Amino acid sequence: MSLILSISSLLLASTLVSADATTYDVNSICTCDQMMRYYQTSIAGLWGTTYWGSAILMASLADISSLDPSYNNTYFSAYATTYSDAPATVGSGFIDGYYDDEGWWANAWLTVYDLTQDPDYLNMAISLYNDIAGGYNTPCGGLYWSKDDTYIASISNELYITLAASLANRVSSDQAQGYLDAATAGWDWFFNIGVVGEDWLVVDGVNVSTCLPVGIQYSYNQGVILSAAVELYQATGNETYLEYAGNIANATTAINSTLTGANGVIVDCHNGPCDTTGAMFKGSFFRGLRQLQLAYPHDNWVNYIETNAQSLWNNALNDTDGQCNTGADFSGPMSAVNEVTQGAALDCLVAAWAVTST
Numbered sequence: 130m131s132l133i134l135s136i137s138s139l140l141l142a143s144t145l146v147s148a149d150a151t152t153y154d155v156n157s158i159c160t161c162d163q164m165m166r167y168y169q170t171s172i173a174g175l176w177g178t179t180y181w182g183s184a185i186l187m188a189s190l191a192d193i194s195s196l197d198p199s200y201n202n203t204y205f206s207a208y209a210t211t212y213s214d215a216p217a218t219v220g221s222g223f224i225d226g227y228y229d230d231e232g233w234w235a236n237a238w239l240t241v242y243d244l245t246q247d248p249d250y251l252n253m254a255i256s257l258y259n260d261i262a263g264g265y266n267t268p269c270g271g272l273y274w275s276k277d278d279t280y281i282a283s284i285s286n287e288l289y290i291t292l293a294a295s296l297a298n299r300v301s302s303d304q305a306q307g308y309l310d311a312a313t314a315g316w317d318w319f320f321n322i323g324v325v326g327e328d329w330l331v332v333d334g335v336n337v338s339t340c341l342p343v344g345i346q347y348s349y350n351q352g353v354i355l356s357a358a359v360e361l362y363q364a365t366g367n368e369t370y371l372e373y374a375g376n377i378a379n380a381t382t383a384i385n386s387t388l389t390g391a392n393g394v395i396v397d398c399h400n401g402p403c404d405t406t407g408a409m410f411k412g413s414f415f416r417g418l419r420q421l422q423l424a425y426p427h428d429n430w431v432n433y434i435e436t437n438a439q440s441l442w443n444n445a446l447n448d449t450d451g452q453c454n455t456g457a458d459f460s461g462p463m464s465a466v467n468e469v470t471q472g473a474a475l476d477c478l479v480a481a482w483a484v485t486s487t
């Protein structure tokens with residue numbers, strides 16, 4: 130090989146590092162670095178101006194950090210900073226008027242606990258659970274969305290079931306049964322009240338006056354319940370939880386379904402543009418699908434995750450100046466970017482990394 134050829138192939142290799150859609154580890158780290166550029170830019174302890182969504186971004190940081198021990202140190206101080214500084218904005222003890230906000234934070238602190246084994250984070254999740262459990266008293270069963278008791282959101286209930294099952298798997302054995310009983314009762318209610326359709330797609334919630342399911346399907350409601358199923362399976366050994374979750378995953382990932390386009394890429398917000406809240410939803414789906422795949426492997430889910438990770442890299446990336454800015458629509462085109470679009474892409478890329486590296 131001539132000197133000139135080897136130099137030019139080296140140059141080619143270095144310019145292609147972030148352009149190769151299949152280097153999920155490199156792409157995840159570059160996307161996370163960009164997400165972290167929003168940390169504490171507007172509000173102490175949070176990402177950008179995102180309140181409850183910062184819980185999801187914190188869990189995404191902990192997920193990539195648990196995959197890569199050398200990256201773990203890069204932003205490790207963020208968890209302690211968020212723990213001490215974010216309550217000034219979010220609410221003391223991460224408690225506010227919404228049971229879903231509290232559920233996001235509680236589950237995120239458990240993810241940080243898994244990474245750090247610091248009992249402060251486990252105790253924060255327990256204190257949030259105690260507050261959330263106070264809203265589990267609607268006339269239709271289940272948990273309210275908010276403390277004004279006007280609506281029953283699927284997402285609040287999914288987060289509650291996940292939290293209760295996760296606590297059962299992490300507290301001492303003499304304390305586990307109460308959490309497990311709450312999780313199984315919550316699961317049974319969820320699958321009996323009608324929010325999970327015969328098509329295995331989950332609608333937004335339950336009308337508190339009629340106790341009938343209402344609303345449309347969003348990807349986060351297809352995702353958090355997968356996390357709940359994995360934790361319940363780990364707590365009980367009952368494979369029925371995985372089979373239910375598998376049906377939900379298949380319905381979500383099917384070509385030309387409500388949530389997936391002809392190209393095999395996720396569509397959210399029913400083909401309309403997602404606002405900054407909606408742009409985050411699909412991250413939770415990829416997070417749940419990663420956890421389900423690791424517990425209950427299916428080639429079609431690996432293919433789906435890889436298709437999405439490659440599509441967002443090929444169609445929704447702006448890597449000007451080596452910074453990996455990722456847009457909201459994984460099919461492209463690249464448009465506005467913010468902490469939320471970074472976080473959703475990170476969840477997809479970390480899923481691709483995790484399910485292809487075992």
Ligand SMILES: *[C@@H]1O[C@H](CO)[C@@H](O)[C@H](O)[C@H]1NC(C)=O
Nearest residue numbers: 194195198201202205244245
């Ligand atoms: C992450 O880093 C912290 C601080 O160095 C350490 O305590 C923890 O065990 C690490 N976790 C993993 C999974 O590497």
Ligand SMILES: *[C@@H]1O[C@H](CO)[C@@H](O)[C@H](O)[C@H]1NC(C)=O
Nearest residue numbers: 280335336337338339343344
């Ligand atoms: C719930 O049902 C009542 C009675 O049909 C209706 O008036 C109300 O608008 C519904 N609320 C929602 C959020 O669907």
Ligand SMILES: *[C@@H]1O[C@H](CO)[C@@H](O)[C@H](O)[C@H]1NC(C)=O
Nearest residue numbers: 313316317365367368369370
């Ligand atoms: C497993 O879970 C399903 C769904 O909740 C339940 O119907 C079934 O009775 C459970 N099986 C056992 C052996 O506990």
Ligand SMILES: *[C@@H]1O[C@H](CO)[C@@H](O)[C@H](O)[C@H]1NC(C)=O
Nearest residue numbers: 371372373375376379427429
């Ligand atoms: C999901 O789809 C795969 C691939 O078609 C199939 O093998 C599996 O039986 C389906 N259902 C579940 C619950 O995994």
Ligand SMILES: *[C@@H]1O[C@H](CO)[C@@H](O)[C@H](O)[C@H]1NC(C)=O
Nearest residue numbers: 383384385386390391392393
């Ligand atoms: C999905 O829909 C497109 C356009 O309607 C169609 O061309 C394609 O064959 C469909 N794919 C599958 C797998 O059904």
Ligand SMILES: *[C@@H]1O[C@H](CO)[C@@H](O)[C@H](O)[C@H]1NC(C)=O
Nearest residue numbers: 447448449450454463464465
């Ligand atoms: C890509 O990023 C560069 C540098 O931040 C910016 O100037 C440009 O407008 C971005 N393009 C798109 C399509 O977002």
